[in-house]
Amino acid sequence: MPSTSSSPRTARPPRSAPRPPAPDPGPGPGPGPIPAPGASPAEGPGGSGSSRRIAWNFAALSAAEVACRALSVVVTLALAQRLGRAGYGRVEFAFNVVFWLVLLVREGLDVIATREIARHPRLIRPLVNHILAIRGCLAAALLTGLVVVGSVCFSEPTERRILVLYGLLLLTTAIGLDFVYRGLERMGLVAVSLLIRTAIYAVGVGLWVIDPSRIVWVPICLVGGELVGIALVWACYVRSYGLPRPTLRATRALRTIIRKGRPVYLIQISQAVIGSADLLVVGVLSQWADVGLYGAPHRIVTAALTFGIIFRQVVFPMLARTWRGAAAEGREALDGMVRVLMLVLLPMAVGATVLAEPLIALLLGPDYRGAGVLLAVGAWRIPLLTLAFLYQTALIALNREAAGVRMLLGAAVVIGPLTAALRLQFDLVGASASVVVVGLLLTACGYRRLWVEGRAPAWHHHLGAPLLASAAMVPACLLLARWHVLAAVLGGASAYLLVLGLLRALPVSEFRTLLRPE
Helix, strand or coil: CCCHHHCCCCCCCCCCCCCCCCCCCCCCCCCCCCCCCCCCCCCCCCCHHHHHHHHHHHHHHHHHHHHHHHHHHHHHHHHHHHHHHHHHHHHHHHHHHHHHHHHHHHCCHHHHHHHHHHHCHHHHHHHHHHHHHHHHHHHHHHHHHHHHHHHHHCCCHHHHHHHHHHHCHHHHHHCCCHHHHHHCCCHHHHHHHHHHHHHHHHHHHHHHCCCHHHCCHHHHHHHHHHHHHHHHHHHHHHHHHCCCCCCCCCCHHHHHHHHHHHHHHHHHHHHHHHHHHHHHHHHHHCCHHHHHHHHHHHHHHHHHHHHHHHHHHHHHHHHHHCCCCCHHHHHHHHHHHHHHHHHHHHHHHHHHHHCHHHHHHHHHCHHHCCCHHHHHHHCCHHHHHHHHHHHHHHHHHCCCHHHHHHHHHHHHHHHHHHHHHHHHHHHHHHHHHHHHHHHHHHHHHHHHHHHHHCCCCCHHHHHHHHHHHHHHHHHHHHHHCCCCHHHHHHHHHHHHHHHHHHCCCCHHHHHHHHHCCC
């Protein structure tokens, strides 16, 4: 890919000077890529500065998400035990309904804004003004509809209150500004904000949700944590750029958001539908106790999927800046990313399958007997959906988002009926298997689309070493599980790393490949 040092560039003020206003900036490509704040002019997208930035951003977000996911899992386990299967089923179902609506407000718009800010930082203020206005209108309309539908569909006042309180997440999402700092690759601020949100939620649940009678405090604590974390990001933004002025006034920036955002919006919403439709179908076709039984392992799998989301968020700005590069260079960079993911996610799925029953018994107790097989099947959506959605992210970064819209829309349309049919035929296990089937098909279709673009990774390099190491891990897990499941987890991980070392395929070398694609 061409280095930014070899491209003509516009003059920039010193970093200490305030950014000049940029009224009505055009969306088209400028005279050359603009380096992110903090990069030296001689550092191109593939230079050492870019590698250090990716390493720092991934480390910051990963550390924050490890802590957040650990707290979230602890909160999930506490809620599952304190509320019982029926109570937990209520909050999990309501959260997933609102989660879909939150994605209507956030996804697509955030991705496009992040991409444009990564390429053209001068667009920050006009993009923020338009994004806040669009999301505010969407959130108000969706919250109104949610209140009306909830009052009609739910007969119990507690269920209606839970749904409406979760619905307040639409308003907190509408005012979020995380996309600005993702585009600028300042992930440290985003990481601190995530930690604050999760910590407040966890402390609130720990203090106030002590039995099923306090169930309405679950969404209250979640919304409160979101407000505090978002306030931190707002304080930083206002100090640097001033107060936003939301507007829907027609400008070139707004037309760019609408024109480029439609296919990305459909892609992001389709991904959310694919990942959570099974729980909603189970909620419609099952009793609350069965929803709780299905929802607990579903939440554990969703927590693991979060690391794939972090990975995509971290590498997306780099991919967005290098979309003009040669196909071979882009293919090599994507190849390194896929190798890293498979080295981490394949053993995770194998280990969860082998140790599903003792893990559920340890984490959730006897009330959730039977959820082990759901975890064993659902764990395979972790590598499949992560890889499929990474392929879609690569297409978005390449300005080929329209190529993936049809396959994702088709999967989103099919997932509901397929889950319902398999749920009725094979009970809860069938519902979990439906997502695995769709994930496998999406991975194959995404790979084929990248192959057409000349950027498909070499798939046989991704599977050989982790599959061999995972096969060696299985006997260690089964043997040590006779003593304790934690010993099986540690022993299996040790066996996996040992075999990777013998094969000379340890993740350290793969991370070097990722950070130095050239």
